[in-house]
Amino acid sequence: MPEPEPTPEPTPEPTRERATPPGVARLRDALTRPSRSQVVVAVLLAVVGFAGVVQMRTTAEDDTYSGYREQDLIDLLTGLAGTTQRAETEITRLEDIRDDLRSSTTARSAAIEEARREARALEVLAGTVPVGGPGIRVTIAEDAGTIRASAIVDMVQELRSAGAEAIEINDQVRLVAGSWAIQDGDGIVVDSVPLRPPYVVEAIGTATTLDGAMSFPDGPTQTFERGSAATVEVDEVDQLEIASTVPDVAEPQFARRSD
Structure with a gap:
């Protein structure tokens, strides 16, 4: 018997890749x-x-206080208000202290300045410092030695009454409240300093007023001219310089200021 013909195997189809969806x-x-x-x-x-x-x-975070009860919030606000009030009170107190300090400082400064002015004025009046200013120069000349020390003292008193703030004689002696003068032969002695004519007296103050204190009727000028046969010349000067001073006054041993 003839052998049967082999059955051909089916040819496998080629594998097709799965398509990927576009999305x-x-x-x-x-x-x-x-x-x-x-x-x-x-x-x-x-x-x-x-x-x-x-x-x-x-x-x-804004909801931090959302859980608080109404009374808690009221207490919190009350506490804050009290703190603010205390702070404002303290600020006011400190401002008052500042104002008091400023006021006291101003008053103290004014008192110190006033004391300095008084001290300067007392130095001038006491004759312990050199001074300068407007005033008059009085020149008294005579040859016979007839000018009395008392007449010089009277003239100085008239000048003081007319407002003379500083007086000097012969560029040597500063005349102050405690000055004195005595007769000494043909001259005079002033505060232990012997002086001889001509006597030149310089006085600082209002020149016209001081001039009037010398020239009024029966005043110092006429007294010297009539009683001592002296010549008197009064000149108003814009700027006088008084350099002589008196020794510093010793502190009183017994006398004390009475308030």
Whole structure:
């Protein structure tokens, strides 16, 4: 018997790859290769998300007192008001202290300045410092030695009464309240200093007033001219310089100021 012919095996069909849906492919491409616009959108979303978190935290913080009872809130506000009032009271107290200090400092400064002015005035009147200023120069000349010491003293008193603030004779002796003069032969002795004519007396003050104190009827000028046959010349001077001074006055041993 003839052998049967072999049955041919079927030829396998070629394997066909499964097609990928288009939407999935686009999503995969977007995730693996994002475009510039997609990156911008992602950043904006991140910013919005961060802002939302911050807002939620802020809201949570704003709600700190939301759980308080009404009485608790009232007590809290009352405490804050009391603290504010105490602070304002303290500020007012400190401002008052500041004003008092300023006032006392001003008063103390004024008192010190007034004391300095008085000290300067007393130095001038006491004759312990050189001085300068307007005034008159009186020159008394005579040859016979007839000018009396008492006439010089009377003239000095008239000048003081007319407002003379400083007086000097012969550029040697500063005449003050305690000065004295005596006769000494043809001359005089003033505060232990012997002087001889002509006598030159310089007085600082208002020149016209001092001139009038010398020239009024029966005043010093006429007294010297009539009683001593002396010549008297009075000159008003814009600026006199009195350099002589008296020794510093010793502190009194027994006398004390009475208030």
